[in-house]
Amino acid sequence: MRSEASITIGELEANYQLYCKAMKMLIAEKRTLNKIQRTVCWARLETLHHCLPRHYKSPQYLYAQLTRHEQKVAA
Secondary structure, X not given: OOOHHHOOHXXXXXXXXXXXXXXXXXXHOOOOHHHHOOOHHHHHHHHHHHHOOOOOOOHHHHHHHHHHHHHHHHO
């Protein structure tokens, strides 16, 4: 079984789109920010932002962007 500490930045980068898609799905399911912040995708996005801030936005920023987009689509 793989532990959290053994994942590499390369693996995180390779799965970036998957984490973003997971966050989109959570937002579409109307999950609260508090619940989303406790997910694996949030933690992985935070790690990417922390390690490579010039390449990856913070999960808070992504959440705001995706929430705004979801509201526009719903309107």
